[in-house]
Amino acid sequence: xxxxxGKIDRIIRIxxxxxxxxxVFVGPKTLWGLLGLIPLISGLVSSCPVxxxxxxxxxxxxxx
Numbered sequence: 660x661x662x663x664x665g666k667i668d669r670i671i672r673i674x675x676x677x678x679x680x681x682x683v684f685v686g687p688k689t690l691w692g693l694l695g696l697i698p699l700i701s702g703l704v705s706s707c708p709v710x711x712x713x714x715x716x717x718x719x720x721x722x723x
Contacts (some may be wrong), residue, residue, distance in 0.1 A: 668682035672702030
């Protein structure tokens with residue numbers, strides 16, 4: 660799997676993913692919070708399938 664998510668993008672994805680995932684346990688307690696798994700997993704593995712399809716990379720040369 661090719662790395663195409665940079666450091667700042669990765670941090671934002673993890674924070675947003677955790678925030679959305681927390682909706683399952685606190686707040687409205689809906690299953691919509693499970694959508695937070697998508698940015699969380701893509702942030703943890705540093706690869707985004709949508710970026711791959713579109714040919715986008717937020718990695719600098721030193722990140723890869």
